[in-house]
Amino acid sequence: MITGNIIxxxxxxxxxxxxxxxxxxxxFGKRLPRQGDWVSIGAILITLILSLSMLLNMFMNWDPDxxxxxxxxxMDLGAFKIELGFWVDNITIVMLVVVSLISSMTHIxxxxxxxxDIRYSRYYAYLxxxxxxxxxxxxxxxxxxxxxxxELVGVSSYLLIAHWFEKPSAAAAGKKAFLTNRVGDxxxxxxxxxxxxxxGSFNIQEVFTGVGQGLIGGxxxxxxxxxxxxxxxxxxSQFPLHIWLPDAMEGPTPVSALxxxxxxxxxxxxxxxxxxxxxxxxxxxxxxxxxxxxxLFAASIAITQNDIKKVLAYSTISQLGYMILAxxxxxxxxAFFHLLTHAMFKACLFYGSGSVIHxxxxxxxxxxxxxxxxxxxRNMGGFKSKMPITYLTMIIATLAISxxxxxxxxxxxxxxxxxxxxxxxxxxxxxxxxxxxxxxxAITAFYMFRLIFMTFHGEAKMPKVFKGIHESPRVMxxxxxxxxxxxxxxxxxxxxxxxLSDHGWFTELIRAGDSVVPGxxxxxxxxxxxxxxxxxxxxxxxxxAGLGIGLSYLMYLKxxxxxxxxxxxxxxxxxxxxxxxxxxxxxxxxxxxxFLKLSRAVAYVDWDLYDKYFIxxxxxxxxxxxxxxxxxxxxxxxxxxxxxxxxxxxGFGKQLKQVQTGRLQNYMLFALVGVIIILVIQTI
Amino acid sequence: xxxxxxxxxVGITLGxxxxxxxxxxxxxxxxxxxxxFIGVTGLYVFLWADFIAVVQVVVYVxxxxxxxxxxxxxxxxxxxxxxxxxxxxxxMGAVAVLGMAFLLGYMVISTPWVTLANVEPAETxxxxxxxxxxxxxxxxEVASLLLLGALIGATTLSxxxx
Amino acid sequence: xxxxxxxxFVSVVLFALGLYGVITRxxxxxxxxxxxxxxxxxxxxFLAFARFGGMNMAxxxxxxxxxxxxxxxxxxxxxxxxxxxxxxxxxNVDDVSELKQ
Numbered sequence: 019m020i021t022g023n024i025i026x027x028x029x030x031x032x033x034x035x036x037x038x039x040x041x042x043x044x045x046f047g048k049r050l051p052r053q054g055d056w057v058s059i060g061a062i063l064i065t066l067i068l069s070l071s072m073l074l075n076m077f078m079n080w081d082p083d084x085x086x087x088x089x090x091x092x093m094d095l096g097a098f099k100i101e102l103g104f105w106v107d108n109i110t111i112v113m114l115v116v117v118s119l120i121s122s123m124t125h126i127x128x129x130x131x132x133x134x135d136i137r138y139s140r141y142y143a144y145l146x147x148x149x150x151x152x153x154x155x156x157x158x159x160x161x162x163x164x165x166x167x168x169e170l171v172g173v174s175s176y177l178l179i180a181h182w183f184e185k186p187s188a189a190a191a192g193k194k195a196f197l198t199n200r201v202g203d204x205x206x207x208x209x210x211x212x213x214x215x216x217x218g219s220f221n222i223q224e225v226f227t228g229v230g231q232g233l234i235g236g237x238x239x240x241x242x243x244x245x246x247x248x249x250x251x252x253x254x255s256q257f258p259l260h261i262w263l264p265d266a267m268e269g270p271t272p273v274s275a276l277x278x279x280x281x282x283x284x285x286x287x288x289x290x291x292x293x294x295x296x297x298x299x300x301x302x303x304x305x306x307x308x309x310x311x312x313x314l315f316a317a318s319i320a321i322t323q324n325d326i327k328k329v330l331a332y333s334t335i336s337q338l339g340y341m342i343l344a345x346x347x348x349x350x351x352x353a354f355f356h357l358l359t360h361a362m363f364k365a366c367l368f369y370g371s372g373s374v375i376h377x378x379x380x381x382x383x384x385x386x387x388x389x390x391x392x393x394x395x396r397n398m399g400g401f402k403s404k405m406p407i408t409y410l411t412m413i414i415a416t417l418a419i420s421x422x423x424x425x426x427x428x429x430x431x432x433x434x435x436x437x438x439x440x441x442x443x444x445x446x447x448x449x450x451x452x453x454x455x456x457x458x459x460a461i462t463a464f465y466m467f468r469l470i471f472m473t474f475h476g477e478a479k480m481p482k483v484f485k486g487i488h489e490s491p492r493v494m495x496x497x498x499x500x501x502x503x504x505x506x507x508x509x510x511x512x513x514x515x516x517x518l519s520d521h522g523w524f525t526e527l528i529r530a531g532d533s534v535v536p537g538x539x540x541x542x543x544x545x546x547x548x549x550x551x552x553x554x555x556x557x558x559x560x561x562x563a564g565l566g567i568g569l570s571y572l573m574y575l576k577x578x579x580x581x582x583x584x585x586x587x588x589x590x591x592x593x594x595x596x597x598x599x600x601x602x603x604x605x606x607x608x609x610x611x612x613f614l615k616l617s618r619a620v621a622y623v624d625w626d627l628y629d630k631y632f633i634x635x636x637x638x639x640x641x642x643x644x645x646x647x648x649x650x651x652x653x654x655x656x657x658x659x660x661x662x663x664x665x666x667x668x669g670f671g672k673q674l675k676q677v678q679t680g681r682l683q684n685y686m687l688f689a690l691v692g693v694i695i696i697l698v699i700q701t702i
Numbered sequence: 703x704x705x706x707x708x709x710x711x712v713g714i715t716l717g718x719x720x721x722x723x724x725x726x727x728x729x730x731x732x733x734x735x736x737x738x739f740i741g742v743t744g745l746y747v748f749l750w751a752d753f754i755a756v757v758q759v760v761v762y763v764x765x766x767x768x769x770x771x772x773x774x775x776x777x778x779x780x781x782x783x784x785x786x787x788x789x790x791x792x793x794m795g796a797v798a799v800l801g802m803a804f805l806l807g808y809m810v811i812s813t814p815w816v817t818l819a820n821v822e823p824a825e826t827x828x829x830x831x832x833x834x835x836x837x838x839x840x841x842x843e844v845a846s847l848l849l850l851g852a853l854i855g856a857t858t859l860s861x862x863x864x
Numbered sequence: 865x866x867x868x869x870x871x872x873f874v875s876v877v878l879f880a881l882g883l884y885g886v887i888t889r890x891x892x893x894x895x896x897x898x899x900x901x902x903x904x905x906x907x908x909x910f911l912a913f914a915r916f917g918g919m920n921m922a923x924x925x926x927x928x929x930x931x932x933x934x935x936x937x938x939x940x941x942x943x944x945x946x947x948x949x950x951x952x953x954x955x956n957v958d959d960v961s962e963l964k965q
Contacts, residue, residue, distance in 0.1 A: 681958050683895075687795055687887045694801045701808070708866070712874050719878055722897050723885030735897050742904050745874065748866070749911045750919070754927050758907075761931050766900065766938045773893050773942040777949040795888045803880035810872045817868055818918035829921045830928065838925050845932050852936035859943035 026088040028068050029104045032114060033153050035061040036121075040146035047139025058142040059125045062149060066118040072111045082529040084108055087159055087223065101221065105159030108527050109354060113156045113288060116361045117281050121149045123497035124276040127369055130493040131272055131376055141181060145276070148174035152281050156288065160220040161210045164289075168206070168249065171282055172199045178277065179269040191265040198262040202252015209245025212238065213296075222292065229296045230534035236298075239535065243301030246293055247308075254286025254338045257312040261601055263335055267327040271372030274327060279334050279368050280361035287341040287357050294350045295534045302538070303448070306346020310438070310454030313339030315599075317461035321468070322596040325393045326371045329469050333419070334364060336458055340434050343455060348544040349437030351530045356430035358524070359510065363418040363427055366501035370412035373490040373498065374398065374473060377405060381486030390483070395472040397483065402474035404487040407495045409474045411502035416470050418505040420463035421563045426505050428559075431459065433548070436555035440547030444539075456562050463566025471574035708748055715741030728774050732767070739763050753827040871912035878905035892945045892955040896938065903934045 039061035047054035076084065089103025125145060132141055151174055154167030173196070180192030214220055216238065217228030228234065234242065250256070255263040266278050277283070290297075290305065297305065313336045320332035337360050344353035371393075378392035390397055402409040418427035438452045478484035489495070510524055530541035539547075573584075594600070677688070714737060721734035739762045746755035834842050878901055885898025907927045914923025945955055952960050 680961055683791060683887045683889075683957060687791060687798055690798045690802060690883065690887065694798060694805060697805050701805075704866075708870075712870075715874065716877055716881070719881040719901050722901060723881050723889065723894075728891060728894060731894055731897055735900065738901065739904070742878075742908065745871070745908055746911060749871070749908075749915045751911045751914070751924055751927065754907075754911060754924055754931075757928060757931055761935050762900070762904075765935055769938050769942050770893060770896065770900075773896075773945055776946055777893065777955050792888050795884055799880045799884045799887070802883065803876055806876045806879070807873065810869055810876060815868050815916070817916045820915070821919045826921065826924055830924050833921050833925050834928075837922075841925075841929060845929055849932065849936050852940050856939045856943040859940070859947055 023086070023088060025072070025086045025106050026104060028072055029088075029106055029157050032065050032068050032118070033150065033157060035065050036146040036149035036153070038146075040143045040150060043139050043143030043146060047143055050139070053139040053142075055125075055129065055138065055142050058146050059122075059129075061146060062118065062122045062125050065149070065153075066115075066122045069111070069114040069118040072106075073115050076108055076111050076527065077523070080527065082108065082527050089159055089221070097218075099219070100162055101160060102163050103159040103221075104157045105222065106157065108529075109291065110156055112354075112358060112524075112528065114153065116284075116358060117149065117152050117156060120276055120280040120361055120365050121145065121152075123365065123369070123501065124272040127275070127372065127494055127497050128270070128272045130491050131372055132270060137181065141178070141270070144174055144177045144181075145273075148178065148277065148282070152285065155285050159222060161213065161222065161225070162220045164222075165203075165207065165210060168203065168253070168285070171253075171285060172196055172203070175199070175266070175277055175282055178273045179266045181269055181273070185268065187265075188268040191262075191268040195262040195266050198259050199252045202248045202250070202259050205245045205248025206252070207245075209242045209248065212242035212245060216242075226295050226534050239296070240298045240300045243293075243297040244304055247290060247297075247301065247305055250286030250289050250342065251308065252286070253289075254283045254342065255335050256286070256308050256339060256342060257315055258601075260312065260316065260335050261605065264328050264331045264598070267325070267331050271327065271368060271375060274331075275365045275368035275372065278331065279364035283334060283338055284341075284357050284361060287338060287345070287353055290342065290345045291350050291354050291357075294345060295531055297533065297538075298535045299538055302346050302348065304346075306343055306438075306441070306448070306451055309339045309342025309344070309346055310451050310458075311339070312336070313343060313458040314454045314461070315339075317458045317465065319595050319598050321461060321465045322592060324395050325391070326374065326395050326398075326469065326473065327368075327393055329395075329465060330364070330367055330371060333367075333462065333466065336462060337364065337419070340431070340455065340458065343451065344434040344437050347437045347441035347451060348533075348539060349433065349440075349530075349548055351528055352430065352433035352437050352548070354528060355510075355524055356427075356434055359418065359426040359430045359505070362501050363415040363425075363505040366411055366415040366498055366505060367419070369494070369498050369501065370408050370415065373405065373408045373494050374401065376490055376494065377401075377487045378483065380488075381483045384486050385482060387483070390480070395469065397480050398473045398478075399476045400474070400478040400484065401487060404484070405474075405489045407489060408498060411495075411498040412474070413470060414502040415505055416466045419466055420567060421459055421559050422567075423560070424507050426507055426510050429507060429510055432552075432556055432559055435459065435559050436548045436552045437544070439551035439555045439558075440544075440549075443551055444547055456558055459559055460562035460566040463563045464570045467567050467570035468574050471570065475575055704748075711741055711744035711748070714738075715745060728778070729771075732771050732774055735770070736763060736767055739767065750822060751826060753825075753830055868912055868916040871908060875905045875908040875912065878902075878908065890956050890958060892948065892957055892960075893942075895957065896941050896945070899941075900934065900938070903930055906930060 036058075039058045042057050043050075043054045047057075050057065085105070085107040087103060087105045089101045091099060091101045093100040125142070128141065128145070132138060135141060148171065151167050151170035155164055155171060158164035158167060176192045176196040179195050180189050183189040183192070210220070213225050213228075213234065216234035217225055219225060219228065229239065252259045263278055263283070267274055269277075316332045316335035316339060320329050320336065323329045323332060337356070341353040341356050341360070344350060344356065375392050378398070382388070382390055382392055414425070418425040421428045421431040435452065435455050438455045442449050442452045530545065532538075532540045597603075677684075679685075718734040718736075718738035718741060722731045722738060725731045725734060739758065743755045743758045743763075746752075746758060882898045882901030882903075882905060885901060886895055889895050889898060907930050910923045910927045910930070914920045914927075917923070948960055949955050954960065
């Protein structure tokens with residue numbers, strides 16, 4: 019077709035169709051019928067079909083080492099070359115499917131969720147922009163274009179979070195998301211530049227080759243690796259840059275599902291998965307601890323949150339921590355696997371919560387109640403009878419996230435936990451990592467079922483509201499059904515049917531590559547370690563999952579144990595958890611305020627001192643100079659010199675005029691004088 | 703003796719000439735001019751130009767001078783005395799003229815004049831007459847024409863407008 | 865002393881005096897007198913060169929012509945002066961500066 023290679027052609031189309039939809043909707047959206055949502059939906063569905071066909075092609079070829087790169091030189095400045103291009107391998111294809119699928123589901127879900135919204139066409143345009151940017155990250159073959167799309171994704175996130183920017187909290191949340199991302203991106207950029215300075219290329223394959231040759235080594239390589247990882251810390255909302263994701267829930271729920279569950283935050287994980295071969299052992303350790311700690315830490319906050327979306331947000335942070343942990347211990351294919359399954363069930367959970375919130379909105383609106391928070395779980399209860407489809411799909415997704423067998427989450431979580439356990443068995447000093455992992459698993463099961471029990475079971479906390487609750491329309495329940503279906507194990511274990519196995523098309527086709535950094539264990543060694551710990555991990559994970567579910571069941575369903583009593587008993591810890599460990603407040607006190615003070619001081623210096631005295635001084639000096647120059651020019655030059663010449667000429671004229679007396683004898687005298695002069699000259 | 707006389711004659715000539723140009727009274731100037739002419743005649747005699755000397759007296763003194771005096775008399779009514787207006791002219795004129803005189807004097811001194819031997823002729827009249835009729839006939843006729851023209855012109859000019 | 869240069873000097877002085885009279889005097893007749901002096905000085909020159917040049921008669925002839933012309937010119941000049949006097953009532957050379965009365 020265009021480039022002669024079908025993979026490249028499909029990639030081009032997948033990449034640019036959403037951008038075309040964005041352009042059309044931004045400029046003409048308001049004037050199109052139905053505000054142009056069909057443009058975006060059409061584009062995304064075509065993208066989905068193309069991605070699925072690439073997936074099908076992958077299954078048909080069954081080539082684990084498939085890798086296709088297409089590049090073209092964008093800027094060639096001699097020693098400095100920037101090229102753009104695609105790198106398509108099996109990981110890319112799976113990721114493309116994930117992005118296209120979740121994006122299409124969001125487009126469809128938003129048809130109902132955002133019906134009648136004041137900026138409907140712009141919303142769909144931004145969705146297109148986001149899809150374009152995300153696909154750009156997925157397809158990137160070099161660090162510069164990856165960075166560009168990385169930033170673009172940040173911009174789209176900002177635009178979509180602050181969609182209802184009349185609400186000050188939403189506008190602030192958008193800002194916070196973008197700025198926190200930027201902090202991470204500083205590290206990312208430093209990492210990129212370190213790599214470029216040492217190796218001389220931005221192309222990822224060439225960077226791998228360079229690292230393998232030892233062009234960059236030791237501490238510098240670790241620093242570069244940590245720098246690159248900082249981008250993931252920002253984008254995937256890891257500790258300490260996790261503060262933006264809970265606030266990002268101000269955006270519409272479909273956006274939360276798309277970006278903050280399945281794709282954008284997964285970009286950080288995708289980055290670490292892609293760049294795994296160049297992390298040094300020390301960098302990998304840092305990665306593992308950050309991920310593990312985040313997983314436990316975020317889960318500990320989620321147990322006390324009452325807003326349904328906030329619970330899911332902290333859950334996402336925790337699950338992302340899992341994925342990062344997996345990369346850190348070397349089992350990065352497990353991380354990618356969890357990314358895939360997490361995308362499905364987390365998006366389903368978000369859509370489910372969106373469905374619930376939508377129903378609450380309608381009910382409250384009918385009662386003319388604008389004070390009750392439609393997202394607070396304490397106002398819900400007993401919805402399962404009114405919203406059966408939502409309830410069923412959410413149960414399936416919750417089972418998946420809790421790591422219950424027969425569901426997809428069990429397979430991927432199991433792989434991660436096995437990886438961490440294997441790592442700890444190899445390096446016993448890092449025993450904390452599996453502790454993080456299993457602890458987070460227990461807590462995850464607990465709070466997810468808490469959510470289910472508080473929302474769908476028990477007594478309705480607000481009977482009047484409960485009366486107005488009804489199931490959501492087909493447009494909203496369809497994505498729920500599809501995604502919950504994809505959370506069942508079978509889709510991942512094909513062609514095998516064993517629900518407990520760790521083999522399937524995924525592990526066959528997505529093969530782990532070796533790290534190019536000397537000193538790292540090879541993929542084979544990692545795989546051995548994982549396999550060794552597999553059954554232990556499986557037993558342990560089942561145990562902790564059961565613990566969590568059981569505790570939640572007792573506390574929230576059977577009410578055998580009282581949540582309030584436990585909260586009071588652990589008052590201090592409860593307060594810490596409920597207030598997110600006061601992270602935002604501390605950041606404000608110790609980072610933002612001093613910085614703002616510094617800015618104010620600098621602004622004072624610049625504005626009141628520099629501008630007023632220095633710059634204005636220039637102005638005054640110039641004015642003074644020009645006045646005096648003017649005087650010199652006008653009075654001095656013009657009057658004396660220029661006019662002076664005139665006056666001299668006049669004077670001369672007046673004097674010489676007297677020669678012309680009109681009298682003959684004068685003329686004769688002059689003639690005589692002339693003759694004398696000539697004669698004198700002749701004689702001399 | 704001759705030298706002494708020579709210098710007397712020169713003295714008369716130049717002294718009178720000076721009076722001519724310097725006197726405020728026109729009649730005095732005219733009389734000084736008379737003496738000047740006579741002095742010049744003396745000089746002509748010293749120069750062995752007997753015929754010319756006589757012609758000088760006859761024509762200049764007897765003709766031109768009389769004419770001048772007539773002119774003075776006829777135009778004497780409203781002649782004004784030289785006012786100091788020409789004093790600038792006078793000083794400048796004196797300077798210029800002096801300069802001219804010096805130049806000419808310098809020329810006289812520095813030119814290597816070639817003097818031939820003195821030959822005293824018997825009389826010059828015959829020689830002049832011969833030359834007039836032979837070598838210088840044309841100038842002679844032209845001169846007569848000129849005189850005719852002058853005569854007619856003068857007459858015409860002084861005729862009263864009828 | 866009968867040397868050429870003596871006569872020439874005399875002629876020069878006479879010429880200078882005549883010139884002075886021409887350019888300085890305000891009366892028309894006085895100017896005419898100056899002219900006569902100049903002519904006389906020229907005559908002296910001619911005759912001096914004639915005598916000291918081997919008695920060359922050409923000098924004499926020329927001197928004669930000069931005298932003739934002087935006479936004619938004096939006549940005409942005086943006629944003009946009288947005319948001027950009749951018209952302007954003054955023969956101050958400075959005042960007769962207009963062509964038309």
